[in-house]
Amino acid sequence: MMLTGIGAGPGAVVAAGGGVASAIGGGVAGVGGIAESVATGVDVAAEFATTGALPNLSAAGTAFLQRMVTNRLEQLTSFAPNRKRKRDDKKEPPKSGNGSNGFKVEGEGEGGCGVxxxxxxxxxxxxxxxxxxxxxxxxxxxxxxxxxxxxxxxxxxxxxxxxxxxxxxxxxxxxxxxxxxxxxxxxxxxxxxxxxxxxxxxxxxxxxxxxxxxxxxxxxxxxxxxxxxxxxxxxxxxxxxxxxxxxxxxxxxxxxxxxxxxxxxxxxxxxxxxxxxxxxxx
Incomplete structure (x- = not known):
């Protein structure tokens, strides 16, 4: 998937994680600041996907933009190159060997059988x-x-x-x-x-x-x-x-x-x- 920023030129098509915005004459067709925020958010998300650099959300402006960019980044990390999503639910695999109470786990190791x-x-x-x-x-x-x-x-x-x-x-x-x-x-x-x-x-x-x-x-x-x-x-x-x-x-x-x-x-x-x-x- 190719990602491009707003202001790339008349008639440019912007696509980010399935969202598309049409730019004509360097402006975005829409109503008020919401459309502009969406366009700016797409640009920031596109920069992350291509460069891997994390954006400064505070500099990005509005709370709406912050929410939009955050959601977009989560989508992009699923396919951005050389990046893996961090899993909070990843658990340590169970270890074999001696249990905490000192007895041997079934089928593991040698000796210590206590016959x-x-x-x-x-x-x-x-x-x-x-x-x-x-x-x-x-x-x-x-x-x-x-x-x-x-x-x-x-x-x-x-x-x-x-x-x-x-x-x-x-x-x-x-x-x-x-x-x-x-x-x-x-x-x-x-x-x-x-x-x-x-x-x-x-x-x-x-x-x-x-x-x-x-x-x-x-x-x-x-x-x-x-x-x-x-x-x-x-x-x-x-x-x-x-x-x-x-x-x-x-x-x-x-x-x-x-x-x-x-x-x-x-x-x-x-x-x-x-x-x-x-x-x-x-």
Missing amino acids: KAFKDQTCPKGQQAHHIVPDYALRYGNRADGAKGINRIPGMPSLDDGPSICLTGGSKVKSSEHNKAHEGTDPQIAALGDRKDKGPLGVAPIGDIIEISIDEVGKVKPHCQAEIKKKVDDAFSGVDRKAYGRTTQNPPPKDSEAHSTLSSQTAKDKNMQRDHFGKTKK
Whole structure:
């Protein structure tokens, strides 16, 4: 678009951002000072578009002219060369990495995953400690008894010593990290217990359960995969990976084969059998 000023000559056409004024004999056809103000405003706006110099609005005269020029400048900045409109609503893009409360943003960075024994776990607000290997897999009784060391499978980590990690949200909060970990882990463990080649209904080799648990929690926290595997392997050192673990979230009936199988197991090495505090005893 070409911009030209008033007084350029008889018959000159002035166009600025869609406004056109006809100049004949150096004058502007119009009524009183308003037409003159409009013409002067167009000239000032044209100067800005071609030179990039900001006009002196006070020198331009009337309040009407000031308003007109200001509006025209806003229109011109959208196409004036080498100029960009300043956006007041421009926001700083969110940064990844450590949050203000010190926990790691999902999928970012390395280390600092805080995998530790359940009893030592302290999670920031909005997160919960999650047993990487479900505690229900390590006992044949309910959780309350299991916390006291009752009806637990010999040689397995205690409730307090089970390796855990902080995950966002609750286990029932859809799409939260905690929910994703359970949704990935629990159905696969249950499916193992339905396979006849894995043992009696409702049980499966603890090694298979551990493998699924490490893999699924690692998917929720990809940057923590190595730490998760190391801490879980450490917690289950000395445990026979062929020993049976429970695959159902509810305890098996006392007259079931699963209950009989789980309750009759002994640790692979009796000298490494653990008490309900997770400490080894001889």
